[in-house]
Amino acid sequence: MSDTNGTTKLAGRVAIVGTGHRARLYTKAICDRPAMQLVALCDTNPARMDHHQAMLKELGRPEAKKYAAEDFPKMLEEQNLDVLVVTTIDYTHDQYIVPALKAGIKVLTEKPMTTDVEKAKKILQTVEETKGSLQVLFNYRYNPVHWKVAEVIAEGKIGNVKSVHFEWLLDTVHGADYFRRWHRYKDRSGGLMIHKSSHHFDLVNFWIQSKPSAVFGMGKLAFYGKEQGTKSGWARSYDRARDSKEAADDPFAIHLEDEPGLKALYHDAEHIDGYHRDMNVFADDITIEDDMSVLVNYESGVNMTYHLTAYSPWEGYRVMFNGDKGRLELEVVENSHREPGKKGGNAEGVVHGEKALPNEGKAKITLQQLWKEKEDVPYIWATGGHGGGDDAMLDQILGPRPGIEPTKTPINRLSANEIDGALAMAVGLAANESFKTGKLVNIKELLGQQL
Numbered sequence: 001m002s003d004t005n006g007t008t009k010l011a012g013r014v015a016i017v018g019t020g021h022r023a024r025l026y027t028k029a030i031c032d033r034p035a036m037q038l039v040a041l042c043d044t045n046p047a048r049m050d051h052h053q054a055m056l057k058e059l060g061r062p063e064a065k066k067y068a069a070e071d072f073p074k075m076l077e078e079q080n081l082d083v084l085v086v087t088t089i090d091y092t093h094d095q096y097i098v099p100a101l102k103a104g105i106k107v108l109t110e111k112p113m114t115t116d117v118e119k120a121k122k123i124l125q126t127v128e129e130t131k132g133s134l135q136v137l138f139n140y141r142y143n144p145v146h147w148k149v150a151e152v153i154a155e156g157k158i159g160n161v162k163s164v165h166f167e168w169l170l171d172t173v174h175g176a177d178y179f180r181r182w183h184r185y186k187d188r189s190g191g192l193m194i195h196k197s198s199h200h201f202d203l204v205n206f207w208i209q210s211k212p213s214a215v216f217g218m219g220k221l222a223f224y225g226k227e228q229g230t231k232s233g234w235a236r237s238y239d240r241a242r243d244s245k246e247a248a249d250d251p252f253a254i255h256l257e258d259e260p261g262l263k264a265l266y267h268d269a270e271h272i273d274g275y276h277r278d279m280n281v282f283a284d285d286i287t288i289e290d291d292m293s294v295l296v297n298y299e300s301g302v303n304m305t306y307h308l309t310a311y312s313p314w315e316g317y318r319v320m321f322n323g324d325k326g327r328l329e330l331e332v333v334e335n336s337h338r339e340p341g342k343k344g345g346n347a348e349g350v351v352h353g354e355k356a357l358p359n360e361g362k363a364k365i366t367l368q369q370l371w372k373e374k375e376d377v378p379y380i381w382a383t384g385g386h387g388g389g390d391d392a393m394l395d396q397i398l399g400p401r402p403g404i405e406p407t408k409t410p411i412n413r414l415s416a417n418e419i420d421g422a423l424a425m426a427v428g429l430a431a432n433e434s435f436k437t438g439k440l441v442n443i444k445e446l447l448g449q450q451l
Helices: 023-031 046-058 069-079 090-102 117-130 144-154 197-208 226-232 260-267 385-397 418-437 443-447
Strands: 012-017 036-043 065-068 083-086 106-110 134-137 161-171 212-220 291-298 303-312 315-323 326-335 363-369
Touching: 012 023, 012 069, 023 036, 023 046, 023 385, 036 046, 036 069, 046 065, 046 260, 065 069, 069 090, 083 090, 090 106, 090 117, 117 418, 117 443, 134 385, 134 418, 144 197, 144 315, 144 326, 144 363, 144 385, 161 197, 197 291, 197 303, 197 315, 197 418, 212 418, 212 443, 291 418, 418 443
Parallel strands: 012 036, 012 083, 036 065, 083 106, 106 134, 161 303
Antiparallel strands: 161 315, 212 291, 291 303, 315 326, 326 363
């Protein structure tokens, strides 16, 4: 249900499937809301579920029942769930979204909604048939800087948007992290065009209120991987950081034992399923790109140029909107620089999302209308995970925390449904296809008319 401001107030029985690092955000958020109870956890690895059980105990909540991944249908039958949170590996999302919707359960899924065309079609068809509720957790929409940009455009301050230029920079710690773990395999993550850039493509769809129609792209592995690392001189020959002397002072390595959460979730759990979270970013088995250029045409006639770099010395983004009445510019410095990591240091800062980055910068929104001087646009500055977006999103989808004033946002415009999820990943799907074929890809030809 929703209050008069459009804020959802969920209550009842909740389960989380996929208990990795990101899932910790939802375990804590559920515990912070007395009307909700985390009754079940589901994962391929019982040690990771045990870590969440320890969190529940620490937060004064009862333990949740644990289910192996193959027992997911049994969990749905036994637990009488109101809500399912999906935080598994991207290519498996549909395996949990579809049966939960068929069981009449509200589903909240991490982005991307899924990773390929057929799975996207299956999810869209299931929502249509069941009239179910699926929300894709695009937390960047909830960052106050981002909805301020949406407001300025919606108010007509730059007139009709004609073109967009968008540059996103991932640094050599956060960007490198996608190349240490399962995301480095394109068949599991869809590559950064889907896993990471779906955030960015969703923002543009949201900002300009238009659907993408055609995509052309070029992408390559320019920095990470054995060949490029050898050329640059950054490469080292170890397979993974654990027990490697060569990785001890490698600035690109992650040392899981140096952060309690990572140690419990991965270092102490790998003997069960063999998952290594600390692989060498300059290995020769990486199948995703780290440098991508994309041209997107929208149904409104807007053209966007987009570039993602995953090996930058600083982290953040710049986006510029050209309209028939002026220009709007946004620059966000998420992290101004990084210090090289080493074994025995604090590994917490290598995982992006739950907290502000260690050298968090500021954001600036600049408006310049035709025949006028530039002016700075005031906005609310928030700190924390994803620029304050995590807390604002959780306050909307789960309800405010008792005694804490929720972030004031234009709430009714921010939630993302299955169509939003499909449109965001559609650009990445089309970009990946264009990388392979060298041709312009029509999105409706790729995904059909369901969008």
